[in-house]
Amino acid sequence: MLGIALKMLLGDRVKYLGLIFGIAFATLLMTQQVSIFVGLLTWGANPVLDVREAHVWAMDPRVRQADEGLAISDAELYRVRSVEGVEWAVPYFRGTTTVKTAEGRVNALTLIGVDNASLVGLPPENRAAAAEAIRGRNAMVLDETLVGRIWSDGRDPVGEIVEINDNRVTIAATTDALPTFAGLPVGYMKFTDAITITPPERNKLSFVLVHARDGVAPAELARRIEAQTGLKARTREDFARAGVNFIVTNTGIPASFGIAIGLGVVVAVVITALTLAMFIAENLKSFGALKAIGVTNGQILGMVLAQSLLVGITGFGLGIGGTAAFLAGAETDPNLDGFLLHWQVIVGALVAILSIVVASALLSVRRVLKLDAAVVFRG
Amino acid sequence: MTYAAVARQVVMEFANGEDRTRVLHGVDLALPLGRMSFLVGPSGSGKTTLLSILSGTLTPTGGEVEVMGERLDRMQPADLVRFRRRRIGFVFQQYNLLAALSAAENAAVPLIADGVAWGTAVRRAREVLARLGLAGHEHKLPRQLSGGQQQRVAIARALVHEPALVVCDEPTAALDAQSGRAVMDLLDAASDDASRAVLVVTHDDRIYRYADQIFAIEDGRLVDADASHLPHALPEHGTNAP
Ligand SMILES: Nc1ncnc2c1ncn2[C@@H]1O[C@H](COP(=O)(O)OP(=O)(O)O)[C@@H](O)[C@H]1O
Ligand SMILES: [Mg+2]
Numbered sequence: 024m025l026g027i028a029l030k031m032l033l034g035d036r037v038k039y040l041g042l043i044f045g046i047a048f049a050t051l052l053m054t055q056q057v058s059i060f061v062g063l064l065t066w067g068a069n070p071v072l073d074v075r076e077a078h079v080w081a082m083d084p085r086v087r088q089a090d091e092g093l094a095i096s097d098a099e100l101y102r103v104r105s106v107e108g109v110e111w112a113v114p115y116f117r118g119t120t121t122v123k124t125a126e127g128r129v130n131a132l133t134l135i136g137v138d139n140a141s142l143v144g145l146p147p148e149n150r151a152a153a154a155e156a157i158r159g160r161n162a163m164v165l166d167e168t169l170v171g172r173i174w175s176d177g178r179d180p181v182g183e184i185v186e187i188n189d190n191r192v193t194i195a196a197t198t199d200a201l202p203t204f205a206g207l208p209v210g211y212m213k214f215t216d217a218i219t220i221t222p223p224e225r226n227k228l229s230f231v232l233v234h235a236r237d238g239v240a241p242a243e244l245a246r247r248i249e250a251q252t253g254l255k256a257r258t259r260e261d262f263a264r265a266g267v268n269f270i271v272t273n274t275g276i277p278a279s280f281g282i283a284i285g286l287g288v289v290v291a292v293v294i295t296a297l298t299l300a301m302f303i304a305e306n307l308k309s310f311g312a313l314k315a316i317g318v319t320n321g322q323i324l325g326m327v328l329a330q331s332l333l334v335g336i337t338g339f340g341l342g343i344g345g346t347a348a349f350l351a352g353a354e355t356d357p358n359l360d361g362f363l364l365h366w367q368v369i370v371g372a373l374v375a376i377l378s379i380v381v382a383s384a385l386l387s388v389r390r391v392l393k394l395d396a397a398v399v400f401r402g
Numbered sequence: 403m404t405y406a407a408v409a410r411q412v413v414m415e416f417a418n419g420e421d422r423t424r425v426l427h428g429v430d431l432a433l434p435l436g437r438m439s440f441l442v443g444p445s446g447s448g449k450t451t452l453l454s455i456l457s458g459t460l461t462p463t464g465g466e467v468e469v470m471g472e473r474l475d476r477m478q479p480a481d482l483v484r485f486r487r488r489r490i491g492f493v494f495q496q497y498n499l500l501a502a503l504s505a506a507e508n509a510a511v512p513l514i515a516d517g518v519a520w521g522t523a524v525r526r527a528r529e530v531l532a533r534l535g536l537a538g539h540e541h542k543l544p545r546q547l548s549g550g551q552q553q554r555v556a557i558a559r560a561l562v563h564e565p566a567l568v569v570c571d572e573p574t575a576a577l578d579a580q581s582g583r584a585v586m587d588l589l590d591a592a593s594d595d596a597s598r599a600v601l602v603v604t605h606d607d608r609i610y611r612y613a614d615q616i617f618a619i620e621d622g623r624l625v626d627a628d629a630s631h632l633p634h635a636l637p638e639h640g641t642n643a644p
Contacts, residue, residue: 027500027514030503031500031502033502308498309498311498312500313500314483315457315492316492316511316559317485322515400495400571
């Protein structure tokens with residue numbers, strides 16, 4: 024009977040293609056939007072995740088995420104170092120400033136100051152050359168991803184001299200940092216350089232980065248630091264998640280993506296429910312004849328489920344393919360850097376589409392199941 | 403004489419809002435094997451209702467229905483469906499072929515529904531189509547066939563599983579005279595099989611001469627099928643007594 028079901032479906036080319044394209048479009052819309060959304064959220068975690076060596080971040084109690092700079096006194100660094108279980112603790116500067124090129128162009132920049140001795144926080148990409156280069160006076164290692172924002176002509180920035188707050192800074196090397204939500208080019212300097220070229224303030228220490236001694240759990244160490252210093256201390260994972268949550272709770276992004284994803288669901292529901300209902304209504308007489316001939320309700324249910332699963336899976340496959348192609352095509356686009364099609368998104372969309380399709384099928388097949396076989400004899 | 407189907411005091415009532423409308427008032431009838439029986443009468447007299455009951459698609463509100471020794475009026479719905487699939491062949495006025503299936507596939511539906519493998523079912527359907535003069539048309543879709551050819555495919559579908567009882571509701575009503583005769587010739591041949599009875603419901607008087615026996619029904623009661631009720635001469639052995 025499944026063969027008959029599939030022939031019936033394929034025989035109605037318009038509805039068949041309509042269903043497949045409707046479902047494909049809905050899948051594309053949903054998975055693409057979810058992937059972009061998830062990608063943007065991971066950007067919120069990246070400033071923290073980019074500092075691979077730090078187990079715990081210590082900061083002013085009012086700071087909620089890495090881009091909120093609220094400096095603490097240098098003395099805090101020593102107080103953190105004295106906490107039991109700390110292997111090492113280093114200073115970390117993170118702030119926003121403005122660069123001016125030799126041509127006079129200006130652009131905002133995320134300036135990071137890493138500990139002079141350990142260079143903790145310098146990305147691993149091109150690490151040896153960057154570590155060598157950053158040691159020069161007022162030397163900067165620049166993240167290559169958004170270099171085009173500063174110089175639009177595609178030039179190699181190494182060797183360029185820029186001005187930051189009237190200080191001459193040499194671009195000495197490039198590196199590749201994880202993309203961030205702020206969307207600014209990122210430059211790395213030694214901590215002492217970074218605090219000298221930024222406007223004078225009483226405190227310049229944004230974060231203390233802590234490495235736990237072997238066998239000490241970061242969560243436990245964070246609790247100890249908070250208890251002993253009065254600072255706020257978060258494990259790497261917790262603080263990364265805080266960056267994600269900050270986007271969720273402080274921007275309209277979840278709402279706008281939610282709307283797009285919801286539209287995908289609505290499109291899927293409307294198209295499949297209506298088309299399947301139409302398909303079944305048009306074939307009601309045929310189903311009636313089949314019932315008279317001796318096809319059971321169970322067989323008819325199987326037929327309709329097979330029909331809907333076929334269009335559901337085909338449409339889903341096309342839609343996922345579309346999203347994968349979109350993300351693959353966007354791989355070199357810095358605005359979509361690091362956006363992936365996670366398996367959870369694929370499974371989630373598959374479950375959503377199949378539930379919609381099966382629910383629509385069950386809804387419209389009820390008419391056939393309730394149909395009296397004797398109606399086939401009536402005009 | 404042995405009978406494919408016997409109806410005893412069959413009563414059918416339909417709920418009609420608060421009331422109940424009685425459509426069949428205690429009908430007695432028997433369909434002998436190897437014979438073609440006609441059920442004739444004016445529109446609304448209960449022909450289709452009686453045919454539905456005899457074929458197990460409708461359960462009567464009263465009386466007994468026996469087909470090949472089995473009591474349909476007492477059967478569970480699931481058993482009734484299986485019984486229809488194996489023992490009854492159906493021919494409808496509007497053919498009711500599946501538009502997406504070829505002639506052979508349409509004719510194979512009862513076998514496929516009963517679990518026969520697709521290839522075997524279609525091969526047997528092709529043999530039946532050939533016997534019905536449709537060799538060469540097996541791969542055509544219903545819309546590529548004339549009305550008469552479609553009804554012959556429907557007859558193939560009604561015969562492919564070798565049922566004991568074939569019921570036909572107005573099988574020629576949608577056909578021209580020549581196609582109607584071709585269809586009736588095939589049903590006539592099918593009824594020559596001593597293991598089968600054919601019941602034709604019709605008010606097409608052009609085909610009355612094909613009947614081995616005629617039942618006439620009026621307002622839900624069988625009446626004498628004598629010449630006064632029928633516009634044309636009856637075949638010599640026409641009678642409606644079981
Ligand atoms: N499902 C039903 N519900 C209510 N009334 C019905 C139903 N089926 C048939 N009838 C009524 O039963 C009577 C006989 O109908 P039918 O058997 O179709 O007659 P015929 O086939 O001789 O034209 C008609 O009055 C019809 O309106
Ligand atoms: Mg009728």
